[in-house]
Amino acid sequence: LTFIKSLIHLTPSLLLVAFLSSFGSSMLYGFNLAVVNSPAQYIKDFYNETLTEEYGWETDEEFLTVLYSLTVSIFAVGGMTGALLVGRLVTTYGRKGTLVRITVLVFIGGALMAFSRSCRMPAMVILGRFIVGVHSGISLSVVPMYLGEIAPKNLRGFLGLVPSIHICLGVFIAQVMGLGELLGKEEHWPLLLSLVVFPTMVQLLLLPWFPESPRYLLIEKRNVHATIAALKWYRTKGNIQAELEEMQEEQRSLTSIQTISVWGLLKDRCVRWQVITIIVVNIGMQLSGIDAIWFYTNDIFKDAGIPEPYIQYTTVGTGAIEVISGMLGCFTIEHLGRRPLMIGGFLFMGLCCAGITPHLMFMRYISVGCVVGIIAGFCIGPAGVPFLITAELFKQSHRPAAYTVAGCLNWMSNFTIGFLFPFLEMDMGPYCYLIFCVICLGVALYTTFIIPETKNKTFMEISQMFASRNNILEDDWEEWLSHVFELSLWAG
Numbered sequence: 001l002t003f004i005k006s007l008i009h010l011t012p013s014l015l016l017v018a019f020l021s022s023f024g025s026s027m028l029y030g031f032n033l034a035v036v037n038s039p040a041q042y043i044k045d046f047y048n049e050t051l052t053e054e055y056g057w058e059t060d061e062e063f064l065t066v067l068y069s070l071t072v073s074i075f076a077v078g079g080m081t082g083a084l085l086v087g088r089l090v091t092t093y094g095r096k097g098t099l100v101r102i103t104v105l106v107f108i109g110g111a112l113m114a115f116s117r118s119c120r121m122p123a124m125v126i127l128g129r130f131i132v133g134v135h136s137g138i139s140l141s142v143v144p145m146y147l148g149e150i151a152p153k154n155l156r157g158f159l160g161l162v163p164s165i166h167i168c169l170g171v172f173i174a175q176v177m178g179l180g181e182l183l184g185k186e187e188h189w190p191l192l193l194s195l196v197v198f199p200t201m202v203q204l205l206l207l208p209w210f211p212e213s214p215r216y217l218l219i220e221k222r223n224v225h226a227t228i229a230a231l232k233w234y235r236t237k238g239n240i241q242a243e244l245e246e247m248q249e250e251q252r253s254l255t256s257i258q259t260i261s262v263w264g265l266l267k268d269r270c271v272r273w274q275v276i277t278i279i280v281v282n283i284g285m286q287l288s289g290i291d292a293i294w295f296y297t298n299d300i301f302k303d304a305g306i307p308e309p310y311i312q313y314t315t316v317g318t319g320a321i322e323v324i325s326g327m328l329g330c331f332t333i334e335h336l337g338r339r340p341l342m343i344g345g346f347l348f349m350g351l352c353c354a355g356i357t358p359h360l361m362f363m364r365y366i367s368v369g370c371v372v373g374i375i376a377g378f379c380i381g382p383a384g385v386p387f388l389i390t391a392e393l394f395k396q397s398h399r400p401a402a403y404t405v406a407g408c409l410n411w412m413s414n415f416t417i418g419f420l421f422p423f424l425e426m427d428m429g430p431y432c433y434l435i436f437c438v439i440c441l442g443v444a445l446y447t448t449f450i451i452p453e454t455k456n457k458t459f460m461e462i463s464q465m466f467a468s469r470n471n472i473l474e475d476d477w478e479e480w481l482s483h484v485f486e487l488s489l490w491a492g
Contacts, residue, residue: 031195047067082139165323262405345378
């Protein structure tokens with residue numbers, strides 16, 4: 001009932017900008033995670049034929065596996081590169097401005113992948129994956145930052161999980177389009193990889209018409225007139241005064257503080273536990289086993305005994321479950337809160353990871369059910385909450401650096417899983433999921449004992465909640481803010 005009442009504040013412009021920013025950015029991340037799964041053998045064959053015929057190289061199965069693993073994981077290398085650029089880009093161009101400008105990366109990467117087969121150049125596939133990875137690395141941090149700053153506090157969780165729904169939707173679209181009846185044919189895989197340009201085109205045409213983040217306009221650009229105009233655009237009439245005063249209070253507390261650097265963030269005792277928290281949840285999210293399932297779904301189902309003709313349809317079924325689970329998390333987060341979704345999601349994923357390990361013949365379908373359980377558990381909470389709380393745990397001066405740290409760790413873990421999982425599975429078999437099980441349970445315990453509930457709290461209130469844990473007394477708050485200012489001048 002409370003959530004339904006809060007929907008009164010959900011204006012059409014707010015909902016539309018959440019959709020547009022996620023549709024042309026977050027959805028591409030999910031699409032690129034899963035799109036290489038279906039045409040995997042066709043890509044390997046293309047590499048084999050081209051390297052043999054054009055360059056005279058002799059290739060074996062192990063070399064092709066390494067090359068394909070590089071194709072999968074180079075996306076994460078690009079993502080980590082993009083994450084390193086987030087702080088500077090959002091400070092210079094703003095949140096919306098950054099999303100609009102980086103669309104050029106998608107067009108370049110999509111074109112490289114689209115023409116790679118006709119040009120007989122495997123490097124174009126890998127380079128194209130890297131470039132779209134850079135785009136995803138930037139947008140994966142900027143979209144939740146943007147939505148977290150434009151959303152009223154009672155809708156921040158709901159809007160913060162809109163990107164995670166689009167990530168799940170991107171995975172599902174990649175699985176559907178990869179079916180043999182559609183683009184899952186040998187001659188169509190370059191087109192399949194390059195479909196990313198179409199959502200980006202829609203975003204580029206429409207997103208520039210929407211206002212920039214009001215918090216960015218007021219606190220960083222000090223443009224009160226533009227801030228009021230943006231708030232009127234995103235809020236119902238007569239509903240902006242209290243929020244404007246809250247932003248001005250934060251602005252006063254940060255009057256002498258510039259946007260802090262990454263090094264300054266890591267050295268700052270004021271946000272020690274916030275930094276530890278984003279490290280734990282972002283690494284835990286990627287090392288939960290979900291990336292292994294997204295990248296290698298078909299191989300996992302094949303090993304579980306699913307007949308070859310039915311694997312692609314089973315994979316599409318898991319994609320549908322992802323979308324439904326993501327929507328369930330989005331519509332329950334403002335009622336249940338962030339912590340229950342995180343704790344429940346990671347606990348359920350840990351139990352399902354443990355369930356995959358039995359590999360006796362009669363237990364293979366139990367393993368398939370556990371794979372589905374991991375996907376559902378991830379999409380309900382851990383898929384989107386880490387990005388959301390990264391915005392909530394930090395004030396304006398620290399937020400860009402926090403997203404840079406979170407993004408780099410996220411993508412580094414993504415690369416590690418994408419590259420090493422095939423070899424880990426060859427050495428350990430299904431028992432490799434015990435590693436993921438331990439990680440999931442560890443993150444659930446950390447969330448239980450360390451992370452406070454941030455639902456319906458302002459950014460200032462959340463900072464005060466962590467003050468005691470960081471051994472900062474309320475009376476010393478202004479003194480620590482002065483310390484942060486001196487540190488930011490020294491570090492950046």
